[in-house]
Amino acid sequence: MKAQLVKMKSQVQKLNRSTRSNVITIGVIVIAYTICMSMIKAGNMSNLLQNLLVAMCYYAIMAVSLNLTVGILGQLSLGHAGFMCIGAFTGAFFSKIMVGTIDNVLIRFTLAILIGAAMAGLFGVLIGIVVLRLRGDYLAIVTLAFGEIIKNVLNVLYIGYDSRGIHFSVNDTASLNLEEGGMVIIKGAQGISGTPRNSTFTIGVILLILTYLVIVNLINSRSGRAIMAIRDNHIAAESIGIDITKYKILAFSISAALAGVAGVLYSHNIATVQSTKFGYNTSILILVFVVLGGMGNLRGSIIAAILLTVLPEYLRFMRDYRMLIYAIVLIVMMIFNWAPACVNWRKKHSLKGFIDNKIRKKAKEEA
Amino acid sequence: MEMLSVKNIGISFGGLQAVDSFSITINKGELYGLIGPNGAGKTTVFNLLTGVYKPDMGQIFLEGENITGLSTIEINKAGIARTFQNIRLFKNMSVLDNVKCGLHNNYKYSSASGILRLPSYFKTERIMNEQAYEILKVFDLDKEAKLLSSNLPYGKQRKLEIARALATNPKLLLLDEPAAGMNPSETEELMDTIRLVREKYDVTILLIEHDMKLVAGICEKIFVLNFGVKLANGLPQDVLNDPEVIKAYLGE
Ligand SMILES: Nc1ncnc2c1ncn2[C@@H]1O[C@H](COP(=O)(O)OP(=O)(O)OP(=O)(O)O)[C@@H](O)[C@H]1O
Ligand SMILES: [Mg+2]
Numbered sequence: 001m002k003a004q005l006v007k008m009k010s011q012v013q014k015l016n017r018s019t020r021s022n023v024i025t026i027g028v029i030v031i032a033y034t035i036c037m038s039m040i041k042a043g044n045m046s047n048l049l050q051n052l053l054v055a056m057c058y059y060a061i062m063a064v065s066l067n068l069t070v071g072i073l074g075q076l077s078l079g080h081a082g083f084m085c086i087g088a089f090t091g092a093f094f095s096k097i098m099v100g101t102i103d104n105v106l107i108r109f110t111l112a113i114l115i116g117a118a119m120a121g122l123f124g125v126l127i128g129i130v131v132l133r134l135r136g137d138y139l140a141i142v143t144l145a146f147g148e149i150i151k152n153v154l155n156v157l158y159i160g161y162d163s164r165g166i167h168f169s170v171n172d173t174a175s176l177n178l179e180e181g182g183m184v185i186i187k188g189a190q191g192i193s194g195t196p197r198n199s200t201f202t203i204g205v206i207l208l209i210l211t212y213l214v215i216v217n218l219i220n221s222r223s224g225r226a227i228m229a230i231r232d233n234h235i236a237a238e239s240i241g242i243d244i245t246k247y248k249i250l251a252f253s254i255s256a257a258l259a260g261v262a263g264v265l266y267s268h269n270i271a272t273v274q275s276t277k278f279g280y281n282t283s284i285l286i287l288v289f290v291v292l293g294g295m296g297n298l299r300g301s302i303i304a305a306i307l308l309t310v311l312p313e314y315l316r317f318m319r320d321y322r323m324l325i326y327a328i329v330l331i332v333m334m335i336f337n338w339a340p341a342c343v344n345w346r347k348k349h350s351l352k353g354f355i356d357n358k359i360r361k362k363a364k365e366e367a
Numbered sequence: 368m369e370m371l372s373v374k375n376i377g378i379s380f381g382g383l384q385a386v387d388s389f390s391i392t393i394n395k396g397e398l399y400g401l402i403g404p405n406g407a408g409k410t411t412v413f414n415l416l417t418g419v420y421k422p423d424m425g426q427i428f429l430e431g432e433n434i435t436g437l438s439t440i441e442i443n444k445a446g447i448a449r450t451f452q453n454i455r456l457f458k459n460m461s462v463l464d465n466v467k468c469g470l471h472n473n474y475k476y477s478s479a480s481g482i483l484r485l486p487s488y489f490k491t492e493r494i495m496n497e498q499a500y501e502i503l504k505v506f507d508l509d510k511e512a513k514l515l516s517s518n519l520p521y522g523k524q525r526k527l528e529i530a531r532a533l534a535t536n537p538k539l540l541l542l543d544e545p546a547a548g549m550n551p552s553e554t555e556e557l558m559d560t561i562r563l564v565r566e567k568y569d570v571t572i573l574l575i576e577h578d579m580k581l582v583a584g585i586c587e588k589i590f591v592l593n594f595g596v597k598l599a600n601g602l603p604q605d606v607l608n609d610p611e612v613i614k615a616y617l618g619e
Contacts, residue, residue, distance in 0.1 A: 214482050221481025221488060222471065222495075225460070229468045232457035239417060239451075240535050241443035241472045250478060296459075 021352050022216050025299050026209055028351070033205045048313055054269045056306045057204025058084075058262040061211045063289035063301035065258035068215050070287070071296035072224070073251040074231030075132065076140040078283050079147025083120040083256040085278035087263025089154055089186065091116030092195040092273055096185050097161050099196060109198040113207070113264045120260025123150075124253030132248045147283055154275035159186040191274035192267065199269035207265060208302070211258050215298060218254065227251045292333060369431065370395045370571040371539055376415055376425030376435075377595075385411045387595045388425070393539070398565060399573045400586035400603075404615060408595040409575045410452055413541050417449050418442045429539065444472060448537035450528040452544050452575075458517040462508055465516050465527055466499040469534025474498070499534065505567065506530045506560060522553045526560070533568060540564075542574040546581065554578075558585050579616070583607055591615070 036053065039045040066080045091112040102108040131142045158169040162182030169175045173184050186192050218224045226247045229237040234244055267273040289308060293300025311329065315322045336342055347353055371393040377386050386408040393399050401409050414420045416427060418439040426435045434445050448469075457465050474495050476487040503509040506526040511519060516527060525545055532540060545561070546554040562585065565572055576582045582589060583603040591598040591606060593615045599606045606612060 217482045217484060218478065221478070222467075222474075222476060222491070223478040223481055225464055225468050226471055228460055228464075229457045232459055233455045235419070236451065236455035236457065236531075237468070238439040239443060239449055239455075240469050240531060241440050242468065243440055 018220060020355065022212075024352050024355065025212065025302075029205065029209060029212075029302075033201075036201065049310070052310055052313060053201040054199050054204045054265065056309050057201070057208050058265040058269075059286070059289065059309045060208050060302045060305040061262040061265070062259055062286045063293065063305040064208075064211055064215055064298050065255045065262070066286050067290045067293070067296065067298055067301045068218075068251055068255040068258070070290050071294075072215075072219060072231065073227050073248060073255075075248070075252070076136065077143040077252075077255075078140050078280060078287065079127075079143035079145070079150075080255075080259055080286050081278040081280070081282035082147035082150035083124060083259035084263035084266065084282070085150050085154060085275055086123050087116035087120040087260025088267035088273050088278070089192065089263075089275070090119040090260070091264030092192045092267040093159070093185055095196050095198070095268065096192065096194065097183075105196070105198055108196075109203070109268065112198075112268070113261055116264035117257040117260040120263065121253045121257030124256025125249060127256075128249040128252040132245065132252060144280055144283070147278070147280060151275045151278050154186070154191075155189050157186055158184065158188050160184045189274065189276070191272055193272040195267055195270075195273065197268060197270075199265050204265055207261055211261065212298060212302070214254070214258065218251075223247060223250060288330065292330070292337060294338070368395045369393070370397070370429070371416075371573070372428040372431075373416070374426045374428075376412075376422040376427060378411065378415060378420055378423050385595050386415065386592075389415075389592070389595075389597070390425075391590055391600070393571060393573060395571055396565070396569070397571055397588065398561075398586050399571075400582040400589040401573060401575045401592065402577070402579060402582055402589060403592035403598070406594075407592040409592055410543055411595075412592070413449055413543055413575070416442075416541060417447055443535055443537075446538035447541065448532035448535045448539075449541035450525070450532050450543055450545060452547065454521075454524050454528060456516045456524055456527060456531075458515070460516060461512065462503065462514050462516050462519065462527055463496070463499055463512040465531050466502055466534045467495050469531040470495050470498055471535075473534075473536055502530050502534055505564065522549045522557075525549070526557065529561075529564070533564065533570070536568075537570060540570050540572045542572065544575050544577065546576060546578070554581065561585065579607060 036045065040050060062080065062084060066077065069075055069077045069080070094115050095108060095112045098108055098111070102111070127146050131139060131146065134142055156170050158171070158173055158176055160167045160173070160176040160178045160182055162179045164179065167176045167178060173187065176184065178184065219228070226237070226242045227250070229242055230244055230247055238244055289305040290301050292308070293302070293304035312322065312326050315325055318325055369392055371391070373389060373391045375388045375390055377384065377388055379385060389412055391399075401412065403409050411420070415422050418437055418441070421436055426433060428434065429445055429447065432445065434442055437445065457468060460468070474491050476491045479485075480487045500509055500512065503512055506529065508523060508527060508530060511523065516524065519527060525547070529542065529545060542561070546557050549557060558581070561572065561574070564570065574586070586603060588601060589603050589606045590600045591612050598615055599609045599612050
């Protein structure tokens, strides 16, 4: 046992710094998860907080995935909620028609997640090809427009399902011409209801960790370096033969696919999914998480998403003043979060700094 | 053997003919200097050669292959790498990663193997690290490998740009004022490094410099550009004693 621990310790020390920091992040997520679960078991967690657990996960996934586009690729996107919308509807649609066919919940939900991610990723590629020629403000405006288009199309879309297959309409249920026993799945503005409630906190945390790993591994790979090179200096990136368009679309579509995952998690957590939920308000909200957590700082995105998901719920007692206070808290956090004194304090007292220091000291002693 | 052969390329910006009928032939292994007063069009020549601008006229051949009109990316893949007069490093990346970006097209594995950490990721990354360190050693930057590139002192940033360009394994290396902003001893050291690089990596070099004496010390041939047109071209001693060249530099 002791030998094993020593071995583990030396293994952690051998990891290079970025890997160590990722191990720490995932470790903290797992610990936080364990604490939450034991609180629930012991009945110590308020209902309010319990109801927010899955939301924290999908917002955190949204924030880290948007950070890939905004912080790592360096392109401002204001339509991220649109991809969440696609994931939510695709996943819910799949689950609803497969409820009778695939009995195993785990398999069905896993498939729903994969299909939701694939569809959102596909739209990421298509939209990326169109919009990624633009830069800065123009890109921001066009992504915003695409987000709204997705939302509004789904708002008038009717999709039904019978023995002859899938039927579409943009008018009403009747024009689907379903045969007897057919089922209307997406009902325009009413969206999808009755999706199996398969999302759990555990699945949410697993998906969050997977999302984090996908992005972190991407960043620390050949493709990730290409993506960051484009962000830092696209002219220099071209001069060394990096295919700008390819890597922009790659980053954008992975980001979209992961937003799709968050969408599936969302739609399987709620009674009714309506597309109006995915407007620019949500996109901006996610962007706030990213900016507050720090551009390119994945851990920061997770923390910001969790804090800012919980905060408004705890401000409910203020009724009309709630959003005012929320806004003030946001501004105060923005001001203080990246103040040099704050940054230094965090560096000094961070878990990673603590462990790094220990390892450095130990190395010195050994030398 | 001809490495680069440029025939009458030119470009104008609005009414300004920045480069006019520029022709040059550089043989394999040569170290060529391109000099000229401010605004003569030197950097514009580099931008034409690397596809940043498309020439209005003329043709460019690399080892006999016509590369006129290709994109910057394709031209780099064909074998031309460059540095920039105003340094363009990847500022938020480490010194090592800057060079590994340069290795991008020489060592490949798919994005999926990167994300899933498949064996090809570990294998290729190891080779890339070894290669990158080897290049960094040539420029005496290996000890700073883990530093953020923007934290390097100015002179080392210029060296890192050369290292990154070299990592793409070019046949022809274009250096835009590599010694700008360096003190005399740094410049001396850089010139030694450039000679070493040419031997070790078997690369042909075209370099822009303002300092004529410095160019004369290292280059085998010199091309003088003035207001976008050729003023002189040939061996250093001939070019630098040319009355036209002296006039252009010192005025009437
Ligand atoms: N993109 C552009 N648009 C308009 N004019 C340009 C452009 N690029 C260069 N020029 C003009 O072309 C001329 C040549 O510029 P260039 O940068 O090639 O000079 P240079 O020889 O490199 O000078 P320096 O020694 O100052 O670097 C200048 O008059 C410059 O203003
Ligand atoms: Mg210049």
